[in-house]
Amino acid sequence: MDRPTYEVQTLGCQMNVHDSERIAGLLQGEGYRAATGDETADVVVINTCAVRENADNKLYGHLGMLAPRKRENPDLRIVVTGCLAQKDRGSVSERAPWVDVVLGTHNIDSLPALLRRSAQQSQAVSEFAETLQAFPSDLPVARGSDFSAWVAISVGCNNTCTFCIVPSLRGRERDREPEDILAEVRALSDSGVKEITLLGQNVNAYGVEFGDRQAFSKLLRSVGGVSGIERVRFTSPHPRDFTTDVIAAMAQTPTVMPSLHMPLQSGSDQVLRRMRRSYRAQRFLQIVDEVRTAMPEAAITTDIIVGFPGETEDDFEQTLEVVRSARFSGAFTFKYSVRPGTPAAEYSDQVAPEVVSDRYERLLAVVEDIAWEQNRALLGSRVEVLVGRSSGRKDSPNARVSGRARDNRLVHLPADAGLEPGDLVTATVTHAAPHHLIADDEIAVIRRFEAGASSCEPQGSTVTLGLPSVPVTS
Ligand code: SAH
Ligand code: SF4
Ligand code: F3S
Numbered sequence: 431m432d433r434p435t436y437e438v439q440t441l442g443c444q445m446n447v448h449d450s451e452r453i454a455g456l457l458q459g460e461g462y463r464a465a466t467g468d469e470t471a472d473v474v475v476i477n478t479c480a481v482r483e484n485a486d487n488k489l490y491g492h493l494g495m496l497a498p499r500k501r502e503n504p505d506l507r508i509v510v511t512g513c514l515a516q517k518d519r520g521s522v523s524e525r526a527p528w529v530d531v532v533l534g535t536h537n538i539d540s541l542p543a544l545l546r547r548s549a550q551q552s553q554a555v556s557e558f559a560e561t562l563q564a565f566p567s568d569l570p571v572a573r574g575s576d577f578s579a580w581v582a583i584s585v586g587c588n589n590t591c592t593f594c595i596v597p598s599l600r601g602r603e604r605d606r607e608p609e610d611i612l613a614e615v616r617a618l619s620d621s622g623v624k625e626i627t628l629l630g631q632n633v634n635a636y637g638v639e640f641g642d643r644q645a646f647s648k649l650l651r652s653v654g655g656v657s658g659i660e661r662v663r664f665t666s667p668h669p670r671d672f673t674t675d676v677i678a679a680m681a682q683t684p685t686v687m688p689s690l691h692m693p694l695q696s697g698s699d700q701v702l703r704r705m706r707r708s709y710r711a712q713r714f715l716q717i718v719d720e721v722r723t724a725m726p727e728a729a730i731t732t733d734i735i736v737g738f739p740g741e742t743e744d745d746f747e748q749t750l751e752v753v754r755s756a757r758f759s760g761a762f763t764f765k766y767s768v769r770p771g772t773p774a775a776e777y778s779d780q781v782a783p784e785v786v787s788d789r790y791e792r793l794l795a796v797v798e799d800i801a802w803e804q805n806r807a808l809l810g811s812r813v814e815v816l817v818g819r820s821s822g823r824k825d826s827p828n829a830r831v832s833g834r835a836r837d838n839r840l841v842h843l844p845a846d847a848g849l850e851p852g853d854l855v856t857a858t859v860t861h862a863a864p865h866h867l868i869a870d871d872e873i874a875v876i877r878r879f880e881a882g883a884s885s886c887e888p889q890g891s892t893v894t895l896g897l898p899s900v901p902v903t904s
Contacts, residue, residue: 442479852879
């Protein structure tokens with residue numbers, strides 16, 4: 431008999447993409463295979479996010495679309511996991527009784543057992559744990575890319591940003607042992623992987639569990655030294671813990687890429703204080719300066735929230751001021767979203783939605799202007815690009831393959847240049863837009879990609895619909 435099929439839909443950040451790769455690995459271990467393009471899967475897993483309200487809405491929108499499929503095929507298994515499952519626990523199956531399995535963030539290894547149980551029960555089965563049971567990194571994995579891999583260094587967060595729901599869903603920070611991380615990176619390199627992105631909610635707090643304040647910079651240096659790994663990235667650091675040893679490790683390790691995604695959240699000290707973000711605007715700008723001095727070619731990106739409770743026009747102007755001074759190459763901008771259970775949800779001075787929208791538009795315009803100007807400055811220069819997946823229809827005249835420059839800028843290359851995912855090339859930039867570059871001149875291949883012997887089975891139709899903190903690189 432043909433193997434049963436699965437589909438994993440990912441709605442959250444890179445950590446969710448990372449966990450989805452484990453979910454796919456667990457399912458493959460159970461004999462499932464990824465559903466291909468037009469097949470309807472036997473098991474649909476939705477790996478959810480709860481960071482903003484629209485992430486909540488997305489889940490229920492997706493579940494709504496699955497309801498008729500479940501009516502037509504009662505054997506279809508629907509699984510909801512991830513942060514929103516952890517948050518909504520009991521209510522997911524109340525709101526969507528056609529869901530079969532609800533599983534929290536701390537114990538995704540229970541998925542196979544729960545699926546088996548649900549096959550014998552008409553009611554939804556669920557399982558939650560209060561703390562992390564096992565690092566997902568230790569579970570079987572079906573990675574989405576052969577040449578670029580996510581590597582979790584820590585899970586959870588010890589900070590208490592007043593707007594943020596993540597710590598209540600992911601728990602306190604747990605750090606993996608440096609030897610385990612290195613072993614994973616070496617194994618990845620042996621299997622052909624060229625780029626790794628170190629993941630954590632607050633990567634530079636890494637080491638807090640074993641009391642080594644320089645653990646992250648040491649890790650960057652050791653991971654950067656693994657032979658065969660050409661590009662090392664990380665996300666996200668917190669300005670509070672962005673110490674000079676991290677900047678030195680970045681600048682002195684040739685494989686650590688000159689790119690930094692460091693969330694600002696607000697440029698007003700008053701707002702930062704109420705957000706319980708312990709740095710101040712001047713300190714943030716000082717880090718930006720230090721990074722630029724050490725790595726003049728670095729591209730710096732950020733996350734900004736507008737309309738945090740109590741944000742005045744003056745506070746907002748200060749955010750614009752910091753954005754102008756920092757000259758970000760890009761920013762993910764968010765309207766503040768009330769998250770139940772967080773301290774800021776209780777603040778009485780919530781900002782009116784029309785004021786938030788107005789500030790949001792103004793911020794976006796400033797961010798785009800600066801990003802575009804920076805991209806225009808690259809016209810005519812050579813960029814080194816790690817080729818990713820193709821975008822658009824291959825036969826259309828505008829068909830392109832997309833990749834990432836060393837500084838993580840999105841670069842489009844022509845589809846007819848014979849480039850394959852994982853190839854490393856250089857090309858001349860011919861066109862600049864606010865969010866991407868086009869480099870279609872003088873393309874030179876530095877290295878072709880050859881998948882290693884242990885390259886994995888396709889991971890399945892994982893789609894990332896959430897806004898990741900840093901653009902997904904493959
Ligand atoms: N751990 C990461 C952030 C994870 S959440 C870090 O601290 O860098 C990703 C981004 O979502 C945050 O940087 C913040 O800008 C945004 N965010 C988090 N909670 C939010 C909320 N309640 N409303 C709007 N944006 C929020
Ligand atoms: Fe949330 Fe990031 Fe703050 Fe942790 S550091 S509480 S994950 S915003
Ligand atoms: Fe969870 Fe990531 Fe969203 S940690 S709440 S999936 S941003």
